[in-house]
Amino acid sequence: MVQFSDFVKTYDVRGLVGSQLTDEVVEAFGAGFADELGLEGKELVIGYDMRDSSERFAASFAKGAAKRGASSKVLGLCSTDMSYYASGVMQLPAVMFTASHNPATYNGMKFSRAGARGISMNTGLSGISERAQAFLVNGIDQLETVGKSVRVDVMQDYVKYLRSLVRLEGARKLKIVVDAANGMGGLTVPAVFGSAAGLPALDFEIIPMYFELDGTFPNHEANPLDSKNLVDLQRAVLEHGADLGLAFDGDADRCFAIDEKGQAISPSAVAAIVAKREIERVQALGEGEITVIHNALTSRSVEEVIAQCGAKPFRTKVGHSLIKDAMAETGAVFGGEHSAHYYFRDFWGADNGMLAAMHLVAELAGSGELASSLGQRFTPYFASGEINSTVEDRDAALQRVREVLVGATEEVFDGTTFSFASENVWWWANIRPSNTEPLLRLNVESSHEASMVEIRDKAIKAIRNL
DSSP states (O other), X not given: OOOGGXXXXXXXXEEEBTTTBOHHHHHHHHXXXXXXXXXXXXXXXXXXXXXXXXXXXXXXXXXXXXXXXXXXXXXXXXXXXXXXXXXXXXXXXXXXXXXXXXXXXXEEEEEEEGGGEEOOGGGTHHXXXXXXXXXXXXXXXXXXXXXXXXXXXXXXXXXXXXXXHSOOTTOOOOEEEEEOTTSTHHHHHHHHTSXXXXXXXXXXXXXXXXXXXXXXXXXXXXXXXXXXXXXXXXXXXXXXXXXXXXXXXXXXXXXXXXXXXXXXXXXXHHHHHHXXXXXXXXXXXXXXXXXXXXXXXXXXXXXXXXXXXXXXXEEEOSOHHHHHXXXXXXXXXXXXXXXXXXXEGGXXXXXXXXHHHHHHHHHHHHHOOOHHHHHHHHOOSEEOOOEEEEOSOHHHHHHHHHHHSTTOEEEESSSEEEXXXXXXXXXXXXXXXXXXXXXXXXXXXXXXXXXXXXXXXXXXXXXXXX
């Protein structure tokens, strides 16, 4: 018997194709989704990425939902943020078949309620999973009136909408290398920046890398969070003398940036840049109290930029659904995570890597600065990046850290954060346990590089008991 707990995660479903995710399992999820959301006689949206199993799984999901009376609007190949767009503009629940940045042997499902509202384990995914498990065991009772499936194409409307949010016409011409990693960016980038959606191309020189849709990822994994997957893009930016490099993950909902020197621009810098632009935009429209969300692991500079621009920073824990919930609760205009997820009020509170990329391009084109100086200006501090350690006894590891970080203030919020400040230097170190693995994740930032290195090394030695 398939163990759903092995692949139903906190925010989505992600498992191995064939052994965990099969046509039968996915069909059961389609029925479970329809029942949990009460979709008999109603509609839902289905999108899928370029993985070999995605189109087949989408059809299986539609079949299961149809048996329980739900009709499907099938988008076909799309990015995850395109499925959010369809869910938002049509006000329909949606499922996106993707395993994002995971290897080719995986696939998965990201679920949304109408209006692109997230569904996590605490807000419906548990119920969907339980119903699917029962349907898999007992079979799916077909209702008298079954649902139907129709194909819909939202690409042009999606591109028009994004271009209306970030005006790039007439901007300074830039040379931009884009690494799509054989993922869905290979479909969306030519549409948004070029003429593939039937709209006039924007005046940028786009140098494509790995735009061919291929779910086997023949060139490198579609995970730009891992630095080894940025090497090709860094080399290409230098070879072409480009102004900027952009790297998308498999479902193109996250975007990472490389400056003209071939160095990574911190996602925190991108978050700060987009925050400034969104705050200034709504201030110009006359909005008074403005909130911008950042998670606990973004650079201190993000919070500083938000405050300097006259908005209220709101800190939340790491996590897709947590950010989406906070966006809705606070009415925040924007939210940024250290993992390069960027959320927009004008995009139904959902994350959109393409929209963040457009903001970054607009800022670079408008400022006249080099990408390297822009990145430095918005993240002037020194960060370790996330460092993972396999630890069986987390409490003992945390106690060892306390013993070496003497004099630090301790705060429990999304893990444990140790912090210290004097007239000359400040630093913070967050230690956060993984929800799914025996890992502790360490992030350190300081106003001085030597201080960051010192605290990072002390904490690693203590965590790993070296």
